[in-house]
Amino acid sequence: MKNIAVIGAGTMGNGIAHTFAQSGYKVQLIDISEESLKKGMDTISKNLDRMVAKEKICEDQKNETLENITTFTEISEGVENASLVVEAATENTDLKLKIFRHLDQSTSEDTILATNTSSISITQIASEVSNPERVIGMHFMNPVPVMKLVEIIRGYNTSDEVTKTIMDLSEKLNKVPVEVNDYPGFVANRILMPMINEAIETLYNGVAGVYEIDTVMKLGMAHPMGPLQLADFIGLDVCHSILEVMYDGFKNPKYAPCPLLTNMVRAGKIGVKSGEGFYDYSESRKAEKVSSQFNS
Numbered sequence: 001m002k003n004i005a006v007i008g009a010g011t012m013g014n015g016i017a018h019t020f021a022q023s024g025y026k027v028q029l030i031d032i033s034e035e036s037l038k039k040g041m042d043t044i045s046k047n048l049d050r051m052v053a054k055e056k057i058c059e060d061q062k063n064e065t066l067e068n069i070t071t072f073t074e075i076s077e078g079v080e081n082a083s084l085v086v087e088a089a090t091e092n093t094d095l096k097l098k099i100f101r102h103l104d105q106s107t108s109e110d111t112i113l114a115t116n117t118s119s120i121s122i123t124q125i126a127s128e129v130s131n132p133e134r135v136i137g138m139h140f141m142n143p144v145p146v147m148k149l150v151e152i153i154r155g156y157n158t159s160d161e162v163t164k165t166i167m168d169l170s171e172k173l174n175k176v177p178v179e180v181n182d183y184p185g186f187v188a189n190r191i192l193m194p195m196i197n198e199a200i201e202t203l204y205n206g207v208a209g210v211y212e213i214d215t216v217m218k219l220g221m222a223h224p225m226g227p228l229q230l231a232d233f234i235g236l237d238v239c240h241s242i243l244e245v246m247y248d249g250f251k252n253p254k255y256a257p258c259p260l261l262t263n264m265v266r267a268g269k270i271g272v273k274s275g276e277g278f279y280d281y282s283e284s285r286k287a288e289k290v291s292s293q294f295n296s
């Protein structure tokens, strides 16, 4: 495997492209938005600068990593010659089904098609492809260059051979792959999202403020980051979509997104990427809590 196509240059896509490129793979990074591609490449460059400053890599390794990445705005051009496609576009079922229908037409039968979806059924996505045994979930964690885990999700039809190839490849990226089965939220988000949703519900009910809730979980449970700040980093839109998928998939009201989360997504306050969520990420007030509205 030499050429890897990554679809989506947002939070996850640029991290996935960075990780493959730093391990020596040629990466074809695809996004419909030129602006996202530019922003994604800037992020990769800044993250590499930070690694150079910390002496984790040298200047030459930074340049080689950047040279390994080429950008595209057309899926058909970007996936040419790719042995593996990792889809990391927006968490939306219809969008992902459409992308995989396109991939079915534009890739050869032996190209492995992976999706970084946080919750959408791998089996459903694979149903858009004429040979679904080549479709698999490759769920990287944020920030990708730092986080060790890759949750590998086998769809109903995913072959043993494809699963082994992707488990081995994840190890070559210096990650730890864990194999799980295809049910809503898989393992990571089935456990994480109800906790985040409950933290938002606790805020919504006026039990405590943003700072208090996050501090209880950080200092009391030894979590490196509070659940509200973690939600800001994941993206409140992404959290909302995952909860909707689990709510729908299990038909269980315990997964219904908290009304405050829904309101914040509708208002465009979706966390770090929009500059404001439970905290303010604007340059002047970096990571201050948004106090007036949410503190009891």
Ligand SMILES: NC(=O)c1ccc[n+]([C@@H]2O[C@H](COP(=O)([O-])OP(=O)(O)OC[C@H]3O[C@@H](n4cnc5c(N)ncnc54)[C@H](O)[C@@H]3O)[C@@H](O)[C@H]2O)c1
Residues within 6 Å of the ligand: 007, 008, 009, 010, 011, 012, 013, 030, 031, 032, 033, 036, 087, 088, 089, 090, 091, 092, 095, 099, 116, 117, 118, 119, 139, 140, 141, 142, 233, 234, 235, 238, 273
């Ligand atoms: N944010 C997280 O912490 C996290 C963690 C693990 C997995 N994920 C999953 O990764 C995927 C991407 O999430 P994200 O947080 O990077 O989202 P994001 O909003 O930061 O980025 C999504 C990118 O996809 C692009 N896009 C949309 N439609 C496209 C198309 N048709 N072709 C090509 N590009 C397209 C957008 O322009 C955008 O740049 C989602 O499936 C999400 O569930 C997210």
